[in-house]
Amino acid sequence: MQRAIKLATENVRASTGGPFAAVVVRAGSIVAAATNQVTSTLDPTGHAEIVAIRAACLALRNFQLTGCELYTTCEPCPMCMGAIYWARLEKIYYASTRHDAAQVGFDDSFIYDQLALPLGSRNIEMIQIMREQALQAFREWETSQTKIRY
Numbered sequence: 001m002q003r004a005i006k007l008a009t010e011n012v013r014a015s016t017g018g019p020f021a022a023v024v025v026r027a028g029s030i031v032a033a034a035t036n037q038v039t040s041t042l043d044p045t046g047h048a049e050i051v052a053i054r055a056a057c058l059a060l061r062n063f064q065l066t067g068c069e070l071y072t073t074c075e076p077c078p079m080c081m082g083a084i085y086w087a088r089l090e091k092i093y094y095a096s097t098r099h100d101a102a103q104v105g106f107d108d109s110f111i112y113d114q115l116a117l118p119l120g121s122r123n124i125e126m127i128q129i130m131r132e133q134a135l136q137a138f139r140e141w142e143t144s145q146t147k148i149r150y
Contacts, residue, residue: 001023001071001073001093001095003021003023003030003033003071004021004022004023004033004048004071004072004073004095005021005073005095006021007021007023007033007034007035008020008021008035008036008048008073010035011035011036016035016037016039016040017035017036017037017038017039017040017046018036018038018039018106019036019073019104020035020036020047020048020049020072020073020074021033021034021035021036021048021072021073022034022048022049022051022052022070022071022072022073023052023070023071023072024052024053024055024056024065024068024069024070024071024089025068025069025070025071026056026060026065026067026068026069027067031055031056031059031060031068032052032053032055032056032058032059033052033055034048034049034051034052034055035048035051036048036051037051045079047076047077047079047080048072048073049070049072049076049080049083049084050079050080050083052070052072053065053070053083053084053087053089056068056087057087063087063150064087064088064150065087065088065089066088066090067090068087068089068090069089069090069091069092069093070084070089070091070092070093071093071094072092072093072094072095073094073095073096074094074095074096074097074098074100074101074106075094075096075097075098075101076092076094077098077108077111078108078111078112078115079111086150
């Protein structure tokens with residue numbers, strides 16, 4: 001966690017991103033470390049946790065991080081939690097809370113609120129189209145002999 005906090009502070013001082021950092025650890029060794037890169041890369045998915053997960057997956061040459069832990073300077077947002085679950089990380093250590101982050105302008109409460117709503121009640125309109133055509137890809141996936149389950 002000390003490494004993550006140091007990286008987050010350095011990121012703020014360098015004006016290269018937000019005050020967040022994350023470190024992926026496996027068997028006591030750092031596999032990857034990253035800072036928030038949203039503004040520096042113009043990528044809204046450039047959260048420290050996502051960047052660290054991507055780097056760790058490349059370093060370990062695997063799309064799953066089974067056996068790894070994540071140290072992050074703040075409680076992960078909904079997007080990052082999704083990535084953490086998909087990556088199969090085993091444990092998360094976090095420092096600040098989402099409420100601490102909200103106090104300095106990083107308020108994700110609206111996302112939590114939106115996810116709890118039925119699709120038709122969300123602020124971003126969701127319109128389903130071409131479902132039957134899209135199901136073809138699922139049908140082919142079911143019978144594929146080369147699929148890699150995840």
